[in-house]
Amino acid sequence: MKKVLFKKLSHGEDLPLPSYESSHAAGMDVRAALNEPFELKPGQRALIPTGFQMALPEGYEAQIRPRSGLAYKNGITMLNTPGTIDADYRGEVKVLAINHGKETFKVNHGDRIAQMVIAPVQQMFAEEVQELPDSDRGTGGFGSTGIE
Numbered sequence: 001m002k003k004v005l006f007k008k009l010s011h012g013e014d015l016p017l018p019s020y021e022s023s024h025a026a027g028m029d030v031r032a033a034l035n036e037p038f039e040l041k042p043g044q045r046a047l048i049p050t051g052f053q054m055a056l057p058e059g060y061e062a063q064i065r066p067r068s069g070l071a072y073k074n075g076i077t078m079l080n081t082p083g084t085i086d087a088d089y090r091g092e093v094k095v096l097a098i099n100h101g102k103e104t105f106k107v108n109h110g111d112r113i114a115q116m117v118i119a120p121v122q123q124m125f126a127e128e129v130q131e132l133p134d135s136d137r138g139t140g141g142f143g144s145t146g147i148e
């Protein structure tokens with residue numbers, strides 16, 4: 001198994017590290033690290049601190065994704081989903097949450113506000129050409145194959 005390094009910050013010192021909540025979970029749940037609770041009003045967005053910095057192995061990214069329960073019950077999602085954590089990022093990981101629900105949503109210290117999926121990425125060289133190779137699909141897109 002690959003290893004990802006976490007460094008806790010003072011406001012997240014008492015929180016557990018992000019963790020998989022079931023044996024084959026795809027995402028590690030990530031908690032809000034707050035000095036005091038705050039409220040996210042309908043339509044409002046906020047950058048929620050997690051209280052940790054991390055170092056991914058080269059060739060990996062971490063995606064900050066919504067939790068479906070919070071999305072379904074409270075309309076809470078990530079505005080930039082999936083948020084991208086680069087392998088060379090050493091700042092505090094933050095969650096860009098938005099409240100699409102009708103009620104104000106309270107976030108408390110330690111709440112599992114998002115999940116983080118670590119995935120391989122491949123950087124590529126960009127080469128400019130005059131003609132692209134043919135394909136079956138060609139230029140058809142945006143519903144060109146129908147819905148049935």
Ligand SMILES: O=c1ccn([C@H]2C[C@H](O)[C@@H](COP(=O)(O)OP(=O)(O)OP(=O)(O)O)O2)c(=O)[nH]1
Binds near residue numbers: 086087089094095
């Ligand atoms: O949900 C997110 C998204 C990003 N980041 C951090 C880690 C990431 O490596 C960095 C930059 O993210 P991104 O490339 O998406 O933002 P940008 O607007 O392109 O900023 P930059 O110019 O710093 O790359 O911000 C987070 O903490 N949470």
Ligand SMILES: [Mg+2]
């Ligand atoms: Mg960027």
